[in-house]
Amino acid sequence: xxxxxxxxxxxxxxxxxxxxxxxxxxxxxxxxxxxxxxxxxxxxxxxxxxxxxxxxxxxxxxxxxxxxxxxxxxxxxxxxxxxxxxxxxxxxxxxxxxxxxxxxxxxxxxxxxxxxxxxxxxxxxxxxxxxxxxxxxxxxxxxxxxxxxxxxxxxxxxxxxxxxxxxxxxxxxxxxxxxxxxxxxxxxxxxxxxxxxxxxxxxxxxxxxxxxxxxxxxxxxxxxxxxxxxxxxxxxxxxxxxxxxxxxxxxxxxxxxxxxxxxxxxxxxxxxxxxxxxxxxxxxxxxxxxxxxxxxxxxxxxxxxxxxxxxxxxxxxxxxxxxx
Amino acid sequence: xxxxxxxxxxxxxxxxxxxxxxxxxxxxxxxxxxxxxxxxxxxxxxxxxxxxxxxxxxxxxxxxxxxxxxxxxxxxxxxxxxxxxxxxxxxxxxxxxxxxxxxxxxxxxxxxxxxxxxxxxxxxxxxxxxxxxxxxxxxxxxxxxxxxxxxxxxxxxxxxxxxxxxxxxxxxxxxxxxxxxxxxxxxxxxxxxxxxxxxxxxxxxxxxxxxxxxxxxxxxxxxxxxxxxxxxxxxxxxxxxxxxxxxxxxxxxxxxxxxxxxxxxxxxxxxxxxxxxxxxxxxxxxxxxxxxxxxxxxxxxxxxxxxxxxxxxx
Numbered sequence: 027x028x029x030x031x032x033x034x035x036x037x038x039x040x041x042x043x044x045x046x047x048x049x050x051x052x053x054x055x056x057x058x059x060x061x062x063x064x065x066x067x068x069x070x071x072x073x074x075x076x077x078x079x080x081x082x083x084x085x086x087x088x089x090x091x092x093x094x095x096x097x098x099x100x101x102x103x104x105x106x107x108x109x110x111x112x113x114x115x116x117x118x119x120x121x122x123x124x125x126x127x128x129x130x131x132x133x134x135x136x137x138x139x140x141x142x143x144x145x146x147x148x149x150x151x152x153x154x155x156x157x158x159x160x161x162x163x164x165x166x167x168x169x170x171x172x173x174x175x176x177x178x179x180x181x182x183x184x185x186x187x188x189x190x191x192x193x194x195x196x197x198x199x200x201x202x203x204x205x206x207x208x209x210x211x212x213x214x215x216x217x218x219x220x221x222x223x224x225x226x227x228x229x230x231x232x233x234x235x236x237x238x239x240x241x242x243x244x245x246x247x248x249x250x251x252x253x254x255x256x257x258x259x260x261x262x263x264x265x266x267x268x269x270x271x272x273x274x275x276x277x278x279x280x281x282x283x284x285x286x287x288x289x290x291x292x293x294x295x296x297x298x299x300x301x302x303x304x305x306x307x308x309x310x311x312x313x314x315x316x317x318x319x320x321x322x323x324x325x326x327x328x329x330x331x332x333x334x335x336x337x338x339x340x341x342x343x344x345x346x347x348x349x350x
Numbered sequence: 351x352x353x354x355x356x357x358x359x360x361x362x363x364x365x366x367x368x369x370x371x372x373x374x375x376x377x378x379x380x381x382x383x384x385x386x387x388x389x390x391x392x393x394x395x396x397x398x399x400x401x402x403x404x405x406x407x408x409x410x411x412x413x414x415x416x417x418x419x420x421x422x423x424x425x426x427x428x429x430x431x432x433x434x435x436x437x438x439x440x441x442x443x444x445x446x447x448x449x450x451x452x453x454x455x456x457x458x459x460x461x462x463x464x465x466x467x468x469x470x471x472x473x474x475x476x477x478x479x480x481x482x483x484x485x486x487x488x489x490x491x492x493x494x495x496x497x498x499x500x501x502x503x504x505x506x507x508x509x510x511x512x513x514x515x516x517x518x519x520x521x522x523x524x525x526x527x528x529x530x531x532x533x534x535x536x537x538x539x540x541x542x543x544x545x546x547x548x549x550x551x552x553x554x555x556x557x558x559x560x561x562x563x564x565x566x567x568x569x570x571x572x573x574x575x576x577x578x579x580x581x582x583x584x585x586x587x588x589x590x591x592x593x594x595x596x597x598x599x600x601x602x603x604x605x606x607x608x609x610x611x612x613x614x615x616x617x618x619x620x621x622x623x624x625x626x627x628x629x630x631x632x633x634x635x636x637x638x639x640x641x642x643x644x645x646x647x648x649x650x651x652x653x654x655x656x657x658x659x660x661x662x663x664x
Contacts, residue, residue, distance in 0.1 A: 281497075292605075304505075
């Protein structure tokens with residue numbers, strides 16, 4: 027068990043080091059930082075002095091180590107486009123993305139589990155058929171088209187909801203929240219449905235399949251034979267055993283919500299980290315790209331490490347397998 | 351005489367294919383048949399776009415700005431010309447831009463899948479056949495990449511490659527960078543399946559026989575094992591094609607894919623989104639429908655192929 031944990035952690039660190047190397051090479055080899063920072067009027071002495079001042083005359087591993095140390099402290103350099111520290115820009119933008127991800131995750135879980143249970147219990151009804159067909163279409167529609175469709179329906183035709191931006195936000199310390207104003211809440215609806223729809227379909231199909239599997243088992247028949255009401259059988263007996271695999275999938279999907287937020291944020295011009303990243307790619311703003319690359323890798327590697335460790339804690343077979 | 355000699359083995363082979371289980375299942379599945387015809391039709395239109403398209407949307411000499419925003423089917427108020435699917439803001443015929451856009455979308459899709467397939471098959475064969483450290487390293491890389499969503503990997507690769515391309519070539523290279531990014535993001539599926547199948551095949555007698563005869567490892571992998579692991583690869587390739595087309599459209603829609611000078615379907619949708627509020631729905635609607643129809647029919651074809659090649663369902 028201990029060796030398994032140590033190996034997994036070691037592997038995660040290795041991945042992060044490689045990602046860091048890629049991010050660092052982007053800094054180091056795309057253009058000359060000195061060229062980027064100094065104007066036309068410079069002397070050879072100036073260049074040498076700045077090179078020494080920035081530590082660019084030091085050997086590669088030393089520079090890499092310094093870069094990693096800076097990154098660990100949230101210091102990713104200065105954005106080429108905005109001229110401000112990248113760490114600061116990301117910290118400003120993070121609340122927008124996190125709020126969007128939280129609301130759409132919530133929507134996906136509630137609606138997904140609810141519809142999954144419904145379609146599993148009422149397998150034959152027309153409503154279930156309708157939901158299943160709609161979910162098939164939902165899976166094959168690309169996220170950005172869903173967003174455009176929703177904008178067209180609810181913003182252009184019905185004029186009910188805003189089509190872009192966050193609405194009014196309230197600042198609480200460093201955190202800017204859209205939860206406290208009516209326009210902020212209204213602005214959240216369309217983007218979070220767009221972002222959550224795919225995850226919702228995924229959760230719904232999983233819950234439906236698991237629940238149908240569970241409902242066929244003997245102990246459910248036994249519960250019915252004991253004369254328990256349909257409600258108690260479905261929710262107390264069946265649902266509980268359905269939720270274990272569902273929870274692991276939800277955990278793994280957490281990261282993809284943040285990743286797919288890039289698309290949703292672009293469609294709705296949501297001022298989050300994803301839109302920042304897309305703009306950084308368009309304008310080749312390397313410090314922002316490198317910072318986003320590091321950030322998202324830390325997040326994904328962290329989530330996966332956590333899920334793996336949880337698995338090892340829950341499932342004893344994994345532990346013995348790793349021992350051999 | 352000589353031509354007859356070369357031709358002769360072909361006809362029985364075709365007949366054998368026609369009589370095979372796969373062809374039988376194809377003939378008896380209307381969905382597969384319809385989507386195959388549809389994909390072929392779209393591919394044909396895309397390849398011969400310059401001949402089919404009524405206008406050349408990228409030749410400024412033939413464009414007339416007065417034709418801008420013509421609604422589909424109705425003649426333009428100034429010039430009296432009419433366009434089947436209308437025109438965009440610059441007076442470009444939407445039908446023609448879709449044909450040309452489909453060309454880019456399909457080209458990027460096919461090329462990216464080819465790249466991913468070649469990389470994945472090579473990695474999978476080597477990992478499965480050699481085993482040991484090679485296998486560990488390849489499969490670890492695959493595992494790590496699989497934890498990131500493919501579209502995110504494609505975006506990151508696109509961004510990194512773009513930043514390494516010299517500024518003056520960036521627009522010209524965009525299509526190739528796109529192919530590289532999408533191709534590198536989906537090799538893992540191929541590698542995993544091929545490795546799994548190779549692990550099974552390499553212990554079979556025909557491989558041992560080839561080893562005893564003294565064939566080289568490369569020859570055994572390519573000539574003996576590869577033909578036997580191809581059927582799952584075909585299924586994945588079809589499904590990957592649908593995913594690659596969607597991924598390309600998504601990247602182009604986000605503005606980090608095909609440049610406006612070579613618009614793909616995604617770029618056209620991006621352009622069309624700007625006119626959604628002013629009522630020119632056709633600039634967005636028709637490219638979006640084309641993209642959906644294309645992705646859906648390739649997907650249906652993939653689904654059918656998976657079921658048809660799955661021995662457990664026979």
